[in-house]
Amino acid sequence: MDFYLPTKLFSNIDSFSIALEKLGEKFLIITGKSSAHNGSLDELTKILNKYQKKYEIFNETIENPPKELLELILKRHGKDWDVIIGLGGGSPMDTAKAIAILCKNNISVEELYELEKYNTASKIVCIPTTAGTGSEVTQYSVLTINGIKKGFKHEKIFPTISLLEPKYSLTLPKDLTISTGLDALSHAVESALSLKSNNFSELFAFKAIEIIKDTLPKLINNLENYELRKRMLLASTYAGISISVTGTTIAHSLGYSLTTDKGIRHGLATAVFLPFEIENAKTKNAEKIVSILGNMLDFLKKLNVEITFSVSEQEINKWSEIVANSSHVKVTPGNYDLQKIKEAYHWLIDKSGIYGR
Numbered sequence: 001m002d003f004y005l006p007t008k009l010f011s012n013i014d015s016f017s018i019a020l021e022k023l024g025e026k027f028l029i030i031t032g033k034s035s036a037h038n039g040s041l042d043e044l045t046k047i048l049n050k051y052q053k054k055y056e057i058f059n060e061t062i063e064n065p066p067k068e069l070l071e072l073i074l075k076r077h078g079k080d081w082d083v084i085i086g087l088g089g090g091s092p093m094d095t096a097k098a099i100a101i102l103c104k105n106n107i108s109v110e111e112l113y114e115l116e117k118y119n120t121a122s123k124i125v126c127i128p129t130t131a132g133t134g135s136e137v138t139q140y141s142v143l144t145i146n147g148i149k150k151g152f153k154h155e156k157i158f159p160t161i162s163l164l165e166p167k168y169s170l171t172l173p174k175d176l177t178i179s180t181g182l183d184a185l186s187h188a189v190e191s192a193l194s195l196k197s198n199n200f201s202e203l204f205a206f207k208a209i210e211i212i213k214d215t216l217p218k219l220i221n222n223l224e225n226y227e228l229r230k231r232m233l234l235a236s237t238y239a240g241i242s243i244s245v246t247g248t249t250i251a252h253s254l255g256y257s258l259t260t261d262k263g264i265r266h267g268l269a270t271a272v273f274l275p276f277e278i279e280n281a282k283t284k285n286a287e288k289i290v291s292i293l294g295n296m297l298d299f300l301k302k303l304n305v306e307i308t309f310s311v312s313e314q315e316i317n318k319w320s321e322i323v324a325n326s327s328h329v330k331v332t333p334g335n336y337d338l339q340k341i342k343e344a345y346h347w348l349i350d351k352s353g354i355y356g357r
């Protein structure tokens with residue numbers, strides 16, 4: 001299929017409330033600490049109280065959700081939930097998706113990756129409070145299993161409904177605004193480069209690139225500007241729609257180890273490889289990206305992106321093996337063998353100018 005998106009999107013909270021009410025009686029909210037401060041948790045619980053729904057809140061999600069987190073949630077809250085709500089950034093939303101599967105199937109966390117083992121899930125609702133992940137419109141959940149960050153993809157984890165409310169992101173600090181914005185940009189660029197891209201994914205990917213190029217540099221100097229926040233949320237949702245068709249490509253795979261092993265934020269860890277990926281793609285879409293965005297490395301420097309970590313040759317070898325075995329390699333133009341993957345890491349460290357020593 002060229003295009004499939006079953007998620008209903010709402011930007012009006014009243015219409016969203018009416019749709020939410022109909023989804024069931026028992027709701028589990030999965031979130032982090034920030035939703036208590038940006039107004040989103042308050043608004044959500046008001047709706048659930050108004051309709052006299054039963055709900056519980058798990059507010060201890062962490063970045064790059066590990067297996068142990070999912071097990072803790074199930075132990076604490078059980079499995080009897082009609083609806084799982086992911087409220088926050090990518091981690092709560094991806095955690096909610098995994099929990100929705102685990103609630104309806106007697107499988108382990110590892111078995112989430114064995115797609116033939118399940119075909120049901122609790123209903124999923126996503127409310128993004130950052131503008132980056134696009135998880136509110138995708139069938140992906142990215143978890144960290146035994147120290148390796150890896151996604152799974154299943155039609156049953158498309159959210160049933162999602163709310164796009166930019167005001168929840170008004171309090172997001174500058175560093176998170178940049179890293180999540182660059183995650184969205186990575187999705188759009190990688191999708192446009194993907195060998196799986198088609199007319200539908202390209203429509204959303206290129207529009208997202210256009211908006212982010214224009215908006216993100218302005219937003220980082222004007223963090224409380226509602227209009228700019230709204231544009232970034234729209235762009236990140238567009239980018240999410242584009243990867244729902246294509247998936248991500250090599251920059252995401254290269255970046256995962258920087259996140260798990262060196263603690264570099266996901267959006268930064270992927271975006272720093274975009275110049276390498278664009279340069280090596282040598283396709284019409286790569287040219288089009290450059291015509292919209294200009295030089296990618298200059299764009300990153302304009303945002304003052306610099307990453308610092310110490311690394312050994314053994315680590316680069318280990319990371320490269322993981323990337324070589326990832327599904328991203330097959331859909332990335334540029335013939336990435338083990339040698340070229342190592343070259344990408346060395347390019348970042350020795351040549352890019354954004355690696356701080």
Ligand SMILES: [Fe+2]
Nearest residue numbers: 133183187266
């Ligand atoms: Fe991402």
